[in-house]
Amino acid sequence: MDLKKTTLNYQPAISEAIRRVLDSGWYILGEEGKAFEKEFATYCGCRHCIGTGNGLDALTVLLTACRILYHWDEMTQVIVPAHTFIATVESIVRSGLTPILCDVDADDSLIDPQQVESCISPRTRAIVCVHLYGKIAPITSLNTIAQKNGLLLLEDAAQAHGAIHPSGNKAGHLGHGAAFSFYPTKNLGALGDGGAITTDNQSLADLCRQLANYGQTEKYHHLHKGMNTRLDEIQAAILRTRLKSLDKENTHRQSIARQYMDCISHPDIRMPYKGVFPQDSVWHIFPIYSPRRNELQRYLAHHNIDTLIHYPVPPHLQPAFQEYSHLSFPCTEQICQEELSLPLNPLMTNQETEYIIQTINRFPC
Numbered sequence: 001m002d003l004k005k006t007t008l009n010y011q012p013a014i015s016e017a018i019r020r021v022l023d024s025g026w027y028i029l030g031e032e033g034k035a036f037e038k039e040f041a042t043y044c045g046c047r048h049c050i051g052t053g054n055g056l057d058a059l060t061v062l063l064t065a066c067r068i069l070y071h072w073d074e075m076t077q078v079i080v081p082a083h084t085f086i087a088t089v090e091s092i093v094r095s096g097l098t099p100i101l102c103d104v105d106a107d108d109s110l111i112d113p114q115q116v117e118s119c120i121s122p123r124t125r126a127i128v129c130v131h132l133y134g135k136i137a138p139i140t141s142l143n144t145i146a147q148k149n150g151l152l153l154l155e156d157a158a159q160a161h162g163a164i165h166p167s168g169n170k171a172g173h174l175g176h177g178a179a180f181s182f183y184p185t186k187n188l189g190a191l192g193d194g195g196a197i198t199t200d201n202q203s204l205a206d207l208c209r210q211l212a213n214y215g216q217t218e219k220y221h222h223l224h225k226g227m228n229t230r231l232d233e234i235q236a237a238i239l240r241t242r243l244k245s246l247d248k249e250n251t252h253r254q255s256i257a258r259q260y261m262d263c264i265s266h267p268d269i270r271m272p273y274k275g276v277f278p279q280d281s282v283w284h285i286f287p288i289y290s291p292r293r294n295e296l297q298r299y300l301a302h303h304n305i306d307t308l309i310h311y312p313v314p315p316h317l318q319p320a321f322q323e324y325s326h327l328s329f330p331c332t333e334q335i336c337q338e339e340l341s342l343p344l345n346p347l348m349t350n351q352e353t354e355y356i357i358q359t360i361n362r363f364p365c
């Protein structure tokens with residue numbers, strides 16, 4: 001993804017947004033932030049949106065608010081997919097809760113509802129699902145499980161801005177609360193760090209807002225031990241202009257993905273699971289899977305095609321989470337060995353997509 005190209009493409013609007021903030025003389029918790037929160041809440045179909053400094057903080061504030069609001073103790077367990085970016089797991093630990101890793105489905109790389117059921121204990125209080133690669137997690141099954149067991153369903157929507165579930169609800173409005181990241185490469189990206197929480201729950205929203213601002217109820221009155229994580233005015237102003245193009249960009253991502261799906265054909269490559277509802281993925285990442293992944297990556301690099309791996313090492317095998325190293329999650333581990341992310345960004349041309357497809361199809365067997 002060429003961020004400079006993307007930024008230049010929106011240069012006049014972005015410059016205008018930055019200038020507006022410069023001229024306002026107000027840089028933290030001001031009108032731009034308020035306006036973005038309102039616009040993003042409306043976009044997601046949610047009542048409330050709270051800006052944060054980044055996605056990890058959005059998750060942490062959301063989970064901490066749940067812990068306080070629902071009186072969870074430090075033994076409380078939260079189920080989370082074993083295959084995700086490290087932040088999802090880290091936020092649970094940072095909130096004083098215990099992550100219970102759950103393996104994912106081999107077809108779509110998303111948390112496997114059947115395995116979620118076997119992770120539930122008397123101490124479980126919540127499931128954090130991740131809409132990984134931009135595809136909505138199996139929400140209907142997860143909701144049924146959550147309701148049957150009295151659990152909260154929370155969303156890590158950092159990769160899925162604008163994805164639509166067949167029910168018509170968008171990512172960010174599919175559970176009790178959701179967290180987003182606006183890291184520059186995300187589908188909705190700032191030119192720096194940023195994040196947000198969305199929810200329909202007024203008490204949860206109020207508490208998140210306090211926690212993100214030193215636990216303040218009013219200036220210099222601190223009800224809770226909070227943190228300092230706020231979406232600054234410049235990033236909010238930039239995000240307001242970028243939000244206007246999100247649907248158009250997601251549609252373009254979907255058309256590139258369709259082209260990849262229709263035209264890539266190789267005996268050593270497995271394509272991502274399509275599903276039946278095309279809008280339930282905004283293709284933050286286009287993953288393909290191959291037992292010859294490393295060889296394929298070198299071959300593509302040799303032909304000037306940059307690829308990435310999401311992710312080479314799962315959280316439970318990271319040195320930072322040694323306490324989980326005895327566990328094994330076969331699907332997660334296989335995905336980490338076989339996944340390769342093809343180029344996919346809103347400025348990609350037909351020609352580029354076709355070149356990539358042809359090169360892949362010629363990968364020597």
Ligand SMILES: *Cc1c(COP(=O)(O)O)cnc(C)c1O
Nearest residue numbers: 054055056085087088158181183
């Ligand atoms: C990017 C990302 C995050 C963290 O967002 P930051 O803004 O980088 O803190 C969390 N979860 C997932 C799935 C992500 O992709």
